[in-house]
Amino acid sequence: MQKVARLYRMVMPKHVCPYGLKAKWLLERKGFTVEDHPLTTREETDAFKAEHDVATTPQVFIAGERIGGYDALRTHFGNPPKADGETSYTPVIAVFAVGLGLALSLSWWSLGTPMTIRAAEWFVAFSMAMLAMLKLQDVEKFSSMFVGYDLLARRWVPYSYLYPFLEALAAILMAGHLLPWLSIPVAFSIGTIGAVSVFYAVYIQKRDIKCACVGGSGNVPLGFVSLTENLAMMAMAIWMLARYALA
Structure with missing residues (x-):
């Protein structure tokens, strides 16, 4: 069965969201077909945030469920980012x-x-x-x-x-x-x-x-x-x- 994810990310002439790119790469690495939805203007981005009641982009949706941004996506796949202040060698x-x-x-x-x-x-x-x-x-x-x-x-x-x-x-x-x-x-x-x-x-x-x-x-x-x-x-x-x- 094909795995499909929807991704909404900022892609503007002077700014391409790095976390959006990383989210797309991670989804593809996990075998997902990514329905990529670039948000190309500030107005389009603000409208998307208001519609979905979110504060940031990118946003990932899998099987109709909102997963969240890049960090949330990593957590979804069992690899959460290190917490602030966490010990690391x-x-x-x-x-x-x-x-x-x-x-x-x-x-x-x-x-x-x-x-x-x-x-x-x-x-x-x-x-x-x-x-x-x-x-x-x-x-x-x-x-x-x-x-x-x-x-x-x-x-x-x-x-x-x-x-x-x-x-x-x-x-x-x-x-x-x-x-x-x-x-x-x-x-x-x-x-x-x-x-x-x-x-x-x-x-x-x-x-x-x-x-x-x-x-x-x-x-x-x-x-x-x-x-x-x-x-x-x-x-x-x-x-x-x-x-x-x-x-």
Whole structure:
């Protein structure tokens, strides 16, 4: 039996509703034949909203029943969007996955194999750099979250503004093995302070707060992820110190 859905969406010369396009794509992906009804003027759109007593478009109808907009359609198909404030590790997974991919690709190209010590170094450096970049998108928001748990930032607020710049600097220098006399102490210092701060806040005080590790836009709980970030910086600094000491 053919599955048919009616879709009403805004399609105007200066604006094509992105959620309307996504709703059409989702319906077609689910095997529906879409009866597409473009709303091409503001007057036509307002008349449609008044007729169906809805505040927004697009609107989807299946078997004569109004499903609603794109989010409602996703929910109808069993894939509801994340609620505001819902915990998500997606930003962190994306950072580490891209960092790992870059490191393996660069190692393969430059050294002939992806599985090298240099790839591991690049992975840490690239991940640090991307995490710093996320923080630098909104330093003010990051600092507000950071002072909530970092022990040094709570005593000296300017550190909360300096931190993402220091992390980015250490990452960039470590990626190219540049100025180790600067990158090693910076990475070890901020990593150690961060690790102690996270351990104290989460495992001693038992606080349930958001991590500033991906900047102010994410909703990653403070704990394992931030502790791993800081321990990785410490390990990278120790590794590079040992490497240069033995060279």
